[in-house]
Amino acid sequence: MMAVPERTAQNVEPLKQYTKAEQAFFDRWEAQKVDLTANGSADAREAAIGGLKLYGLPTRRVESWHYTDLRAKLLDLDFPEASNDAPPVQPLVQVKDGVSAVGFNASKFSPDRVELSFQGSDDAVGQINAAFADDGLNCTIDAGASFDIPLEFATIVNGGQKHRRHTIVVEEGANVTFVERQVGAGGMGTSVTYLEVGPKADVTYVVVQQTSVASTHLAQINATIAADAKLTIFVLNAGGSLVRQEVRVRVEGENADFQLRGVNLIGDGQHVDVTMDLKHLVPNTTSEEIIRNIVAGKGHGVFQGRIAVDRIAQKTDAKMACNTLLLTDEGDFSTKPELEIFADDVACGHGATFTDLEPSHMFYLMSRGIPEREAQALLVKGFVDEIVEDLDDERLHEALVGIIDGWLDKNA
Amino acid sequence: MLEIKDLHAKIADTDTKILNGLSLTIEPDEVAAVMGPNGSGKSTLSYVLAGREDYEVTGGDILFNGESVLDMEPAERAASGLFLAFQYPVEIPGVPTLTFLKTAMNAQRRARGEDELPTPDFIKAVKAAAGDLNISMDMLKRPVNVGFSGGEKKRAEILQMALLAPHMCVLDETDSGLDIDALKIVSDGVNRLRADNRGFLVITHYQRLLEHIVPDTVHVLYKGQIIQSGDKALALELEENGYADIIEKAA
Numbered sequence: 001m002m003a004v005p006e007r008t009a010q011n012v013e014p015l016k017q018y019t020k021a022e023q024a025f026f027d028r029w030e031a032q033k034v035d036l037t038a039n040g041s042a043d044a045r046e047a048a049i050g051g052l053k054l055y056g057l058p059t060r061r062v063e064s065w066h067y068t069d070l071r072a073k074l075l076d077l078d079f080p081e082a083s084n085d086a087p088p089v090q091p092l093v094q095v096k097d098g099v100s101a102v103g104f105n106a107s108k109f110s111p112d113r114v115e116l117s118f119q120g121s122d123d124a125v126g127q128i129n130a131a132f133a134d135d136g137l138n139c140t141i142d143a144g145a146s147f148d149i150p151l152e153f154a155t156i157v158n159g160g161q162k163h164r165r166h167t168i169v170v171e172e173g174a175n176v177t178f179v180e181r182q183v184g185a186g187g188m189g190t191s192v193t194y195l196e197v198g199p200k201a202d203v204t205y206v207v208v209q210q211t212s213v214a215s216t217h218l219a220q221i222n223a224t225i226a227a228d229a230k231l232t233i234f235v236l237n238a239g240g241s242l243v244r245q246e247v248r249v250r251v252e253g254e255n256a257d258f259q260l261r262g263v264n265l266i267g268d269g270q271h272v273d274v275t276m277d278l279k280h281l282v283p284n285t286t287s288e289e290i291i292r293n294i295v296a297g298k299g300h301g302v303f304q305g306r307i308a309v310d311r312i313a314q315k316t317d318a319k320m321a322c323n324t325l326l327l328t329d330e331g332d333f334s335t336k337p338e339l340e341i342f343a344d345d346v347a348c349g350h351g352a353t354f355t356d357l358e359p360s361h362m363f364y365l366m367s368r369g370i371p372e373r374e375a376q377a378l379l380v381k382g383f384v385d386e387i388v389e390d391l392d393d394e395r396l397h398e399a400l401v402g403i404i405d406g407w408l409d410k411n412a
Numbered sequence: 413m414l415e416i417k418d419l420h421a422k423i424a425d426t427d428t429k430i431l432n433g434l435s436l437t438i439e440p441d442e443v444a445a446v447m448g449p450n451g452s453g454k455s456t457l458s459y460v461l462a463g464r465e466d467y468e469v470t471g472g473d474i475l476f477n478g479e480s481v482l483d484m485e486p487a488e489r490a491a492s493g494l495f496l497a498f499q500y501p502v503e504i505p506g507v508p509t510l511t512f513l514k515t516a517m518n519a520q521r522r523a524r525g526e527d528e529l530p531t532p533d534f535i536k537a538v539k540a541a542a543g544d545l546n547i548s549m550d551m552l553k554r555p556v557n558v559g560f561s562g563g564e565k566k567r568a569e570i571l572q573m574a575l576l577a578p579h580m581c582v583l584d585e586t587d588s589g590l591d592i593d594a595l596k597i598v599s600d601g602v603n604r605l606r607a608d609n610r611g612f613l614v615i616t617h618y619q620r621l622l623e624h625i626v627p628d629t630v631h632v633l634y635k636g637q638i639i640q641s642g643d644k645a646l647a648l649e650l651e652e653n654g655y656a657d658i659i660e661k662a663a
Binding site for chain 2: 360361363366368370371372374375378381383384385386389
């Protein structure tokens with residue numbers, strides 16, 4: 001038996017001509033490379049931009065980008081000029097009396113402290129970000145710390161480009177919820193997060209994408225989970241015209257648990273892709289992924305979910321479900337589950353459904369006097385709210401329901 | 413007043429006929445019990461009254477307060493004052509019970525040209541009605557019927573009935589799945605709602621429920637028709653002798 005192979009780029013050959021978007025990245029690099037490499041990160045950044053120069057942005061011929069042809073979709077980077085006069089963003093969970101900043105240590109991004117790596121030749125998100133990242137959060141949560149409110153950070157994209165790289169270490173036994181938001185009128189943004197979940201820690205990481213529909217957002221979370229720890233990643237996509245959220249998780253310690261919850265609200269003309277690569281590397285670990293999608297108008301959605309179980313990872317229990325509600329005949333959603341199992345004593349399952357509203361639910365609501373359209377709206381909302389209910393923090397739960405309601409009012 | 417006149421109905425997708433000329437009139441303040449063996453059409457009757465699409469009315473009429481409901485959508489029937497308490501209340505994940513109750517109450521009020529209920533008044537009404545039925549506010553924050561026990565589901569149906577204040581309540585085997593204590597809570601809930609302008613159609617297999625909800629009239633349904641009517645003594649007779657005698661007499 002072989003160890004689980006890394007995903008590799010296939011059918012990739014050097015390019016002869018660049019697209020406008022590719023050329024724009026390279027022009028940006030020439031203009032900024034002196035500043036970007038000032039702190040001695042030249043090698044890593046050169047490697048990243050070099051990969052892009054060699055292969056360009058990935059096309060549908062690259063397996064991991066098959067349903068999101070980035071080269072064809074990201075034609076240019078002609079986003080409006082960056083503006084800094086946007087109003088400040090309020091946190092989703094607000095507290096009246098303030099909280100004491102005890103239990104963590106945070107600093108701004110600095111390239112000499114953050115590794116500017118990427119994950120192989122098909123990792124366009126990692127490459128673009130490694131080349132250009134110039135801001136982000138660098139944070140350590142102290143062992144045993146816990147917090148009354150989520151720790152929130154937001155990227156405001158108002159034109160131009162924003163490339164952020166976050167490094168978060170959660171030490172043993174800490175209990176913390178993060179909220180990472182992308183907001184603003186839009187532009188070109190990338191966000192790469194490295195998250196280390198220490199032993200016995202309990203971490204919830206919420207990603208909320210709510211930029212305007214003119215925006216491109218490419219994001220990646222790379223997480224490792226140590227023994228007896230739990231990580232829940234919650235992704236709410238409610239904006240952006242071209243969005244890719246990658247979730248790469250390594251379950252490295254026994255009795256660790258990983259949960260992914262995703263709500264993709266995909267409106268007319270939007271393309272939203274959630275791609276997960278999950279590796280169970282040791283015995284006795286669990287994971288569950290539930291993705292719910294609503295597609296309105298001519299929206300396009302993608303969920304790729306890959307679960308790899310190493311040959312030593314016996315007693316792995318992994319479940320994956322992707323359910324889609326298409327509100328029109330014009331929208332579509334592509335879902336691709338992949339299981340690569342090298343151990344022989346595991347329970348792994350996946351399911352994908354395209355659902356209509358359940359007639360018995362409709363009848364029950366209507367029999368109480370709720371007219372058909374209103375009953376439909378209740379059920380559509382319930383379809384995704386059910387996922388948000390899993391969040392323990394009631395205030396955060398309500399804030400996310402508010403974002404979902406706002407989207408449904410406009411689009412459904 | 414509910415008048416069911418020579419009603420014929422079949423399952424919409426097939427030719428299976430279930431109701432074959434059913435006639436029954438229920439006065440505005442009457443509690444009528446409909447009893448019958450399995451497969452006689454009891455549940456079909458309740459669904460046809462509520463307007464479920466799976467059934468097709470092929471003949472006869474249903475008049476509620478003098479107007480035919482056959483062309484009315486389920487929501488319109490509900491807003492006009494018809495209420496069906498389900499034998500198997502439906503679980504709806506993701507929709508909190510309070511949201512559902514408020515949406516239903518306000519939809520009915522709008523349909524009748526009334527103003528929507530202000531939230532404090534709504535909460536007050538729910539608290540009062542829920543307290544009577546031993547339903548906690550915590551339970552009402554959960555999604556509709558999800559994770560409720562059999563007894564909780566039936567109590568939740570009666571709560572909806574109390575809040576929507578219908579003029580004709582159809583109770584479809586409300587006693588099924590209830591233990592004695594739950595049966596008492598549910599029956600007390602129904603009895604509290606008895607009024608001069610509120611009729612009940614109580615569908616049941618067993619006399620047991622009718623000891624708690626005492627009917628004015630009892631009707632025996634068999635093969636989609638009412639084959640005998642009487643007062644509450646008829647229910648006792650059925651309990652004693654079963655349906656065979658009456659079916660034989662009617663044949």
